[in-house]
Each structure stands twice: as C-alpha cells, then as structure tokens.
Amino acid sequence: MSTKVLLCGVGGQGTILAAHVLAQTALCCDQNVKVSEIHGMAQRGGAVTTDVAFGEHVESMVCDSGSADIVVSFELIEALRNLPMLKNGGRIISNKEIIKPASVLTGKASMPHNIQEELSKANALLVPAHDIALEVGNAKTSNMVMLGALSALLDFDVSAWEKTVQDFVPPKTIEANIAAFRAGRASIAEKVM
Numbered sequence: 001m002s003t004k005v006l007l008c009g010v011g012g013q014g015t016i017l018a019a020h021v022l023a024q025t026a027l028c029c030d031q032n033v034k035v036s037e038i039h040g041m042a043q044r045g046g047a048v049t050t051d052v053a054f055g056e057h058v059e060s061m062v063c064d065s066g067s068a069d070i071v072v073s074f075e076l077i078e079a080l081r082n083l084p085m086l087k088n089g090g091r092i093i094s095n096k097e098i099i100k101p102a103s104v105l106t107g108k109a110s111m112p113h114n115i116q117e118e119l120s121k122a123n124a125l126l127v128p129a130h131d132i133a134l135e136v137g138n139a140k141t142s143n144m145v146m147l148g149a150l151s152a153l154l155d156f157d158v159s160a161w162e163k164t165v166q167d168f169v170p171p172k173t174i175e176a177n178i179a180a181f182r183a184g185r186a187s188i189a190e191k192v193m
Helices: 015-028 076-085 115-121 129-135 139-151 158-168 171-192
Strands: 002-010 032-038 047-055 068-073 086-095 125-127
Touching: 002 015, 002 076, 015 032, 015 047, 015 139, 015 158, 047 076, 068 076, 068 139, 076 086, 076 115, 086 139, 125 139, 125 171, 129 139, 129 171, 139 158, 139 171, 158 171
Parallel strands: 002 068, 068 086, 086 125
Antiparallel strands: 002 047, 032 047
C-alpha cells in the first residue's frame, strides 16, 4: 500500500523544495519513495506540480486523475485546477493565496469564480500560509507552513520532519523555517485530529 501526494503551485513558491523535504522525510521513516516533477514555466510563475508516492511498496509515482490521496496546493487557483486529481475520500490542503496568472493579468482570461466555495465542497483545509509566515517572521517560509500543515495528516515523526527541514534549507534560515513548519502544523492540527 502506498500514499500519493500531489504538491502544486506556481514557480517561486518553493513547491519543489517542499516535495523534496516530504520525500526525504518518508525515506528517513523507512518508506519506499518515488518522485515525479513537472516544472512547466516555473521560472515565469507557471504551474509546478510534483508527485510524491511513498509506502511499503510503490509501483508508480504518477498521480492520474482521481488517484491522489492528498493534494497540497500553494495557491488557490492551482488547488481548483488540480482538484480532479484527488481520489474519493482524499484530502486537500490549500494556501489561501491567489496569484493571478499572466493570462488574467493581460486580460486574455478571467479569474475563476467562487474558488473557495468549490474547494469547500471537497472539504479543503484552507491555510493562510502567507499570513502565518509573516507572523513567524519570514514571508518566504510559506512553503514550510504548508509542509507543516501536510505533516498533520501523515504519521511521520515530527522530529524526522524537522531534521529534514534543517538539512534542506540554508543554515541561516533554519530557525525561521522550523518556526513556519510548526505554525503550519498547529494551524490545522485541531481540524484533522
């Protein structure tokens, strides 16, 4: 049995770093792990998705439609776009932030309506990651806030998560990233327990 997690966002949000921390944490907890990344136009704010599958036996890391146990979105539009990837009974966690795509900014497209209402139908857990990151002192740690929120849904030991965060972030940012991780975990812990 394996668990599939789809992490999605736009370029520059730290989606790939978060996926690598998840994968390494799973490895540290004696899980088999497979990872697949799609960068798209990441450097220009385009969509970024990473599939991480882990468990006793992992056949494929690719999340097909309806196969993700958990979708973690770093941005609301990406959460809505990736909602079909979620399996029945799966969980979705999304940052409340909206980053308007270039097509909307140039007037070639319009914003989807009622994003939060659509996500609430899927019982999405919405996290004000940017606000939480600012509260703990560093706006650039929103990805760790989201990773902390994800950690509340998984059975990995918190110390394994925090050790991996320390190993993956620059030394001078460890304290801020750990604080963001803890705050993200606390933000939804009561909702999932």
